[in-house]
Amino acid sequence: MSAExxxxxxxxxxxxxxxxxxxxxxxxxxxxxxLTDTGLLYDRAWMVVDADGEFVTQRELPRMALIQTAFKMGQLVLRAPGMLALHLALDAAEGPLQVRVWDDEVQAYDMGDLAAQWFSDFLGQPLRLARFDPEVRxxxxxxxxxxxxxxxxFADGFSLLVTSTASLDELNTRLGAAGHGPVEMLRFRPNVVLAGVEAHDEDRVGAMRIGTGxxxxxxIEPVKPCGRCPIPNIDPATATASPEVNDTLQVYRQDPRLNGAITFGMNAIVLEGDGQVLRVGQPVSADWKFD
Incomplete structure (x- = not known):
């Protein structure tokens, strides 16, 4: 029985x-x-870094969008066009590796030469795969x-990203009016997507109580609007970019809380529930937040 x-x-x-x-x-x-205190289990637990330990993303290497991920029998399985599948045990790690993600330098684990060669071959430059050290805060x-x-x-800055189906519907309505095709939610890389709310209600609420049964x-609590880089312009099926998504958001999603940057979704933190299981269909309740 679900919690009311x-x-x-x-x-x-x-x-x-x-x-x-x-x-x-x-x-x-x-x-x-x-749900864990860092977000959803295994979310951004691994990260690709260059020879200096600096993180790389679709911003510089859009072909990263083509690397498919799956969990299978205690392994993380990676697949990419023209590559044999790479199988990594979920608990595998090798020696220490110092890495940087934005302004944070953290000690991580190196995932070894095989993984490094796989990413280097597919993305065309020397790279390594790092695993987050759970002892690091x-x-x-x-x-x-x-x-x-x-x-x-290894998320950009916060434990979770929350969006809603209505927010995407609003964007797709505007894209259609301008003669563009619809886009999928995965362009925005959310963790939790809500149904039953109006467009961008996630921007306007305080802590969200999720009934887990x-x-x-x-x-969880939304704390910061998610400012958008060029990644939503990248088609995840082809890794090609075109500007219509961010151009459309520019018209109606400039956020004064981020000095006019365009935003879509809310970064959130975990306040309670480490170890609880989130499921599609669970109820979510929140009150309006008035600053």
Whole structure:
């Protein structure tokens, strides 16, 4: 029996759950997934880095979008056009590797020469694959968390990204009016997608209570609008870019909280629920947030 939604201003359900095991590679749609204090289990647990340990993404290497990820029998399986599949044990790691993601330098684990060669061959430059060290605490921006210590792995900056189906519908309506085809949610790389709310309601609410069953719940809080880089312009099926997505967002999604940057979705942190299982269809409740 599911927990009853708490009386609140906004009632929603979880429509989709996504994890992106390797930062900037393709994601996996799941019907259920464990919530941890760093976000969804195995989300951005691995990251591709250059010879200096600096992270690389689709911004520089759009072909990363073509690398498909899957979980199978205790392994992370990576596939890419023209490549044999790469199988990595979920608990595998080799020696230490110092890496940088944005302004954070963290100690990680190297995933070995085979993985390094696989990524180097497909992406055309010397690269290595790093695994996040669970003993490391990478703290989210205290400015945006209100001084509360929240942690993440190799995500850009926060534990979760929350969007809604209505927000994507609004974008696709505007794209269609301009003569463009619709785009899929995976361009925006969310973790939790809500149904049953109006477009961009995720921008306007406080902490979200998720009923996880048998009276239990998890609590996540949107804390920062997600400013958008060029990645939403990249077609994940072809790794080719065209400007219509961000050009369309520019018309109606300039956010004064980020000095006019275009935004889509909200970065969120985990307040309660480490070890709870999130499932598609679970109830979500939240109150409006008034700054």
């Amino acid at each position: 939604p708490i009386a609140a201003d906004v009632q929603a359900t979880i429509a989709q759950l996504w994890v992106y095991p390797v930062k900037s590679c393709a994601g996996i749609s799941l019907t259920e997934v464990e 990478r703290v989210c921006s205290l400015k945006w968390t209100g001084g509360r210590e929240a942690v993440t792995q 048998d009276g239990a719940s998890a609590l």
